[in-house]
Amino acid sequence: MLTITISRKAFVFAAAAAAVVATGVGIAAWSTSGSGNGYAKAATASALTLSDASASTSADLYPGSTSDVKVKVTNPNQFPVKVTSVTLQAAGVVTSDKGAACNAATGVTFTDKTGLSLSVAAGATSTLTVPAAAAMSNASDNACQGAIFSIPVNVTAISDAA
Amino acid sequence: MAARNTSSAVALAVVALLVTASAQAAWTAARTGGAYGRATSVGQGVTPTATKITGRDIRVTWTAATLTNGAGVGGYLVRRYNALTGTEVAITASCSGTIAALTCTESNVAKGSWQLTVTPLVANWRGTESLKSPAVTL
Numbered sequence: 001m002l003t004i005t006i007s008r009k010a011f012v013f014a015a016a017a018a019a020v021v022a023t024g025v026g027i028a029a030w031s032t033s034g035s036g037n038g039y040a041k042a043a044t045a046s047a048l049t050l051s052d053a054s055a056s057t058s059a060d061l062y063p064g065s066t067s068d069v070k071v072k073v074t075n076p077n078q079f080p081v082k083v084t085s086v087t088l089q090a091a092g093v094v095t096s097d098k099g100a101a102c103n104a105a106t107g108v109t110f111t112d113k114t115g116l117s118l119s120v121a122a123g124a125t126s127t128l129t130v131p132a133a134a135a136m137s138n139a140s141d142n143a144c145q146g147a148i149f150s151i152p153v154n155v156t157a158i159s160d161a162a
Numbered sequence: 163m164a165a166r167n168t169s170s171a172v173a174l175a176v177v178a179l180l181v182t183a184s185a186q187a188a189w190t191a192a193r194t195g196g197a198y199g200r201a202t203s204v205g206q207g208v209t210p211t212a213t214k215i216t217g218r219d220i221r222v223t224w225t226a227a228t229l230t231n232g233a234g235v236g237g238y239l240v241r242r243y244n245a246l247t248g249t250e251v252a253i254t255a256s257c258s259g260t261i262a263a264l265t266c267t268e269s270n271v272a273k274g275s276w277q278l279t280v281t282p283l284v285a286n287w288r289g290t291e292s293l294k295s296p297a298v299t300l
Contacts, residue, residue: 053197053198054200058200059200059201059230061199062233062284063284063287070198071197140286142287144287145204146200146202147200148201150197151196
């Protein structure tokens, strides 16, 4: 019974999709020979989601060092994506799990990374490594030893279908 | 039933094509969230050795401490304690401040019985102070 229900829905959707494709082809053909614009509507892509990647981090930061950072990305789409950049949010402030003393002087800075090629499969959640993106200065407070730092970032991705 | 299954297969194929078509477009999405990094920490200082060399001079030596990720530390703080009372006293000039080497020599130390410790550091970070050295008596 369940199979039948899914089949009907799929059939209806397929019919609608076929109509969109056919319409798109028709308009394209028209615009090729005319002077207007052609339009086609692509399926809507769902936004990626980011979640806590702290468990995957390794304790590498110390005053005067640089370190990788981790970003845990979920791709809800039915196609793979490729993360191409991870950049610090405007006015983004790095915080820690060590409280006020460390937060007042984490010493941590983030370097925007572009030109990345970090793949996330369709419907998958992947923890990505962004190389050498964090640095710690000598200003880091003593309370920051062993801290986990949360860095507010923007992640940009493009589709990565074959 | 067979016809329905055939319809289902066709439908899924069409859907797959549509998804592929949309994926091949230059779809871009920006998402805000957190990236994460973690700090290491400074290990404990290694118990030093204190040796009377000449007169009232004490040479203090120790082996290197590290951060918990294995990286080297930036230097050491040396402290001296009265072995009888446990009271800390001011270290003399040649061993005060951050000592980058693994030895230093205190000169003209007051008579008494003394124990010394080292604390590794990196910038503002401080490790755990070492255990006290065996006493040296002047």
